[in-house]
Amino acid sequence: MFDRHKPLWGKPPALKQSYDAVIIGGGLHGLATAYFLARHQGMQNIAVIEKKYIGFGGAGRNTAIVRANQRTQQNVPLYKEALDLWPVLTKELDYNLMFFNCGNLNLLHSEAAMSAARMNIASAQFQGVESHLIDAKTCKEMMPALNIAEDITYPIFGAMFHPPGGIVRHDAVVWGLAKGAAKYGCHIHQHTEVTGINVENGKIVSVDTDQGKINTPRVLLTAGGYSAALSYHMLGIKLPISVLNIQAMVTQPLKPLLNHVISSGAYHAYANQTLKGEIATGAHMDAWPNYTTQTTAYYIRHQAQAITEMLPCLKGVKFMRHWSGLADMTPDMAPIMDGNHPIEGYYMNCGWGYFGFKSCTATGKYMAQFMATDECPEILKPFHLGRYAEHRLMGETAALVTYSPDN
Amino acid sequence: MALTLTCPVCGKRNGYEFRYGGEDKGPKPDDFGSSPETWCDYVHMNRCVAGIQKEWWCHRDGCGVWFTTHRDTLKNLEME
Ligand SMILES: Cc1cc2nc3c(=O)[nH]c(=O)nc-3n(C[C@H](O)[C@H](O)[C@H](O)COP(=O)(O)OP(=O)(O)OC[C@H]3O[C@@H](n4cnc5c(N)ncnc54)[C@H](O)[C@@H]3O)c2cc1C
Numbered sequence: 001m002f003d004r005h006k007p008l009w010g011k012p013p014a015l016k017q018s019y020d021a022v023i024i025g026g027g028l029h030g031l032a033t034a035y036f037l038a039r040h041q042g043m044q045n046i047a048v049i050e051k052k053y054i055g056f057g058g059a060g061r062n063t064a065i066v067r068a069n070q071r072t073q074q075n076v077p078l079y080k081e082a083l084d085l086w087p088v089l090t091k092e093l094d095y096n097l098m099f100f101n102c103g104n105l106n107l108l109h110s111e112a113a114m115s116a117a118r119m120n121i122a123s124a125q126f127q128g129v130e131s132h133l134i135d136a137k138t139c140k141e142m143m144p145a146l147n148i149a150e151d152i153t154y155p156i157f158g159a160m161f162h163p164p165g166g167i168v169r170h171d172a173v174v175w176g177l178a179k180g181a182a183k184y185g186c187h188i189h190q191h192t193e194v195t196g197i198n199v200e201n202g203k204i205v206s207v208d209t210d211q212g213k214i215n216t217p218r219v220l221l222t223a224g225g226y227s228a229a230l231s232y233h234m235l236g237i238k239l240p241i242s243v244l245n246i247q248a249m250v251t252q253p254l255k256p257l258l259n260h261v262i263s264s265g266a267y268h269a270y271a272n273q274t275l276k277g278e279i280a281t282g283a284h285m286d287a288w289p290n291y292t293t294q295t296t297a298y299y300i301r302h303q304a305q306a307i308t309e310m311l312p313c314l315k316g317v318k319f320m321r322h323w324s325g326l327a328d329m330t331p332d333m334a335p336i337m338d339g340n341h342p343i344e345g346y347y348m349n350c351g352w353g354y355f356g357f358k359s360c361t362a363t364g365k366y367m368a369q370f371m372a373t374d375e376c377p378e379i380l381k382p383f384h385l386g387r388y389a390e391h392r393l394m395g396e397t398a399a400l401v402t403y404s405p406d407n
Numbered sequence: 408m409a410l411t412l413t414c415p416v417c418g419k420r421n422g423y424e425f426r427y428g429g430e431d432k433g434p435k436p437d438d439f440g441s442s443p444e445t446w447c448d449y450v451h452m453n454r455c456v457a458g459i460q461k462e463w464w465c466h467r468d469g470c471g472v473w474f475t476t477h478r479d480t481l482k483n484l485e486m487e
Pocket residue numbers: 024025026027028029030049050051052053054055056057058059060061062063064065066192193194195222223224225226230246247248282323324325326327349350352353354355356357358359
């Protein structure tokens with residue numbers, strides 16, 4: 001029954017021979033940029049080229065957590081704007097994105113973590129992002145299911161509480177943005193793979209796909225975990241990215257018990273309760289690059305141990321599904337957004353690791369502005385690729401919630 | 408699927424005993440006179456090959472030796 005229905009975003013259009021811009025990848029950042037280009041920048045002769053189906057990548061696999069409490073002054077404003085945009089887009093797209101601003105509790109398991117949190121909270125507050133330090137007793141009052149006993153592996157000292165964050169329905173974001181972009185003229189071509197990018201005299205001229213060539217003066221690479229391989233393979237441009245697999249799983253549905261998103265760097269685990277009642281949990285990744293998106297029993301055990309220490313009432317609850325997706329990790333845990341360098345008309349937006357859901361609304365807005373005006377918006381400037389050669393890496397690795405390949 | 412790697416000292420072992428050490432990028436640039444771009448390329452940049460690549464590993468939870476091997480990143484399998 002599925003293939004007979006026309007998609008929500010309209011009948012598939014015929015592939016044109018030329019577009020004003022071609023976006024590689026129908027994921028979160030590709031669709032968000034397409035939407036803002038078509039709706040807000042008046043660039044409507046554009047195409048999103050997706051090799052499988054929209055949402056195939058991280059867009060359909062993430063655990064849907066949104067928050068703005070990043071670590072550095074370059075990152076916080078971007079994530080803040082992204083967070084503020086969920087209700088705005090829900091209205092604008094006339095599509096329920098199911099934003100549930102239940103707040104995030106980042107658990108702290110030592111005095112050192114408490115002091116680090118004070119810094120993180122001060123940075124957030126300075127940027128106008130609500131964030132508080134709370135003690136273990138308050139955590140327990142806020143979330144009765146939480147285990148604050150002192151005899152667990154990592155006893156809870158307190159938490160960084162970030163009330164405006166929460167969860168958003170990730171599939172709704174994909175469909176809503178696709179519908180919105182298509183309404184303003186954007187063509188979405190699924191089952192079409194970009195196989196080459198052609199450059200003449202330092203300028204983008206066309207892309208090759210398995211359905212034919214498309215002439216275009218502008219290309220945006222937003223292929224998520226595949227971006228770095230494509231960049232090197234098609235243009236010889238290496239990126240500071242390692243592609244790891246991040247795994248997540250959900251339990252059987254339960255009555256409401258997790259009224260906030262919780263995360264713990266020490267336990268290497270985060271969890272939230274979906275609006276269907278499942279406990280969605282994840283965090284860990286195999287610390288070596290691979291493109292398999294395979295899952296490992298190793299993490300089912302890890303996740304079960306970690307989650308039941310923090311939430312003992314979940315003992316005996318069954319996991320129903322377990323999946324994996326690609327995370328394009330950079331050494332400074334911050335993305336790469338750049339354009340017209342080293343090729344005119346070539347834009348990239350990648351390296352989001354596991355932060356690419358919460359950020360996609362704001363980056364879509366600003367990457368669209370960048371592509372429509374050829375002027376890099378101030379807010380995106382710090383994220384240029386050249387920062388690595390300048391040894392100006394961002395300090396995001398100092399954030400509290402990092403699960404990098406090294407820890 | 409779990410990864411198995413062949414340590415030159417201990418033989419075939421569970422992949423979780425090892426630490427990945429990055430893509431093999433050839434010899435280290437000269438300590439003196441190499442440009443920031445050269446260092447950046449050596450330290451940070453990756454080819455992210457979707458297929459077989461030569462890479463470094465350390466038998467962290469074993470004998471501690473560093474070695475290179477070839478692995479298919481699409482299958483997560485070490486080449487024989
Ligand atoms: C298990 C898991 C949990 C996560 N949890 C969170 C979370 O809680 N919060 C958060 O903020 N982020 C989370 N993330 C990260 C987030 O999902 C990603 O950062 C985000 O999806 C990246 O968006 P993107 O648009 O760059 O890429 P994607 O959404 O991955 O889309 C890229 C698209 O490009 C397509 N493509 C690839 N190659 C080609 C080609 N040659 N031609 C055409 N199309 C191509 C792919 O098929 C894919 O659809 C999680 C990720 C995973 C895997």
